[in-house]
Amino acid sequence: MKTGEDPLWEQLWAPYDENTYAQVLSWIPAGATVLEIGAGDLRLARRIASRARLVYAIEIQPALLGVRSIPENVQVTVGDARDLPFPEKVDVAVLLMRHCTWFHLCRDKLVAAGCSRLITNARWRLGVELIDLALEPSAYDDLMIGWYACRCGATGFRSGPPEHLTRLVAETVAEVDQCPECRHRGS
Numbered sequence: 001m002k003t004g005e006d007p008l009w010e011q012l013w014a015p016y017d018e019n020t021y022a023q024v025l026s027w028i029p030a031g032a033t034v035l036e037i038g039a040g041d042l043r044l045a046r047r048i049a050s051r052a053r054l055v056y057a058i059e060i061q062p063a064l065l066g067v068r069s070i071p072e073n074v075q076v077t078v079g080d081a082r083d084l085p086f087p088e089k090v091d092v093a094v095l096l097m098r099h100c101t102w103f104h105l106c107r108d109k110l111v112a113a114g115c116s117r118l119i120t121n122a123r124w125r126l127g128v129e130l131i132d133l134a135l136e137p138s139a140y141d142d143l144m145i146g147w148y149a150c151r152c153g154a155t156g157f158r159s160g161p162p163e164h165l166t167r168l169v170a171e172t173v174a175e176v177d178q179c180p181e182c183r184h185r186g187s
């Protein structure tokens, strides 16, 4: 649930560009069941609905939904994604909220609901990404050098011995947990 400490930017809505939406759509299998968390004015959910069998859309701000009719295969729930149960049998989830402070909560809820794929843009400089939620993150401390994305949502670059910074390492984002930021937050 919302607290007085929620960052203001998390409560704002702004549309993404068409390239972002095109990348998201390229990862939606035809006929899939999709959960979009933080669906804004449903512009992306409508696009996804043209490929998917069913789209669950969660949005906390009812005023954004407007008065346009909603496609039959889009089921909208108004509420806080942190409090709402996530549906089961979701093939892929979408969370386009860079670095939201409850990323880890969504990740855990998706895994518990049996969803193993998440499209997000929580990754430093890499635009939109498809994450395999079935892969266990490794410990931050085991990362020698390179870009990381922590299960808490934080991303960054861990410095280390430069001789280990190969081209492959530089182009890879390691999934980790227990990064300095989540230790700092106490999560």
Ligand SMILES: C[S@@+](CC[C@H](N)C(=O)[O-])C[C@H]1O[C@@H](n2cnc3c(N)ncnc32)[C@H](O)[C@@H]1O
Pocket (backbone or CB within 6 Å): 010, 011, 012, 013, 014, 015, 016, 037, 038, 039, 040, 041, 042, 043, 044, 058, 059, 060, 061, 064, 079, 080, 081, 082, 096, 097
């Ligand atoms: C960056 S916008 C993205 C909107 C949409 N996905 C799109 O691409 O057009 C993030 C959305 O998440 C919503 N949001 C923020 N916190 C939320 C929460 N706790 N539960 C559900 N939605 C939330 C905001 O109201 C906003 O509409």
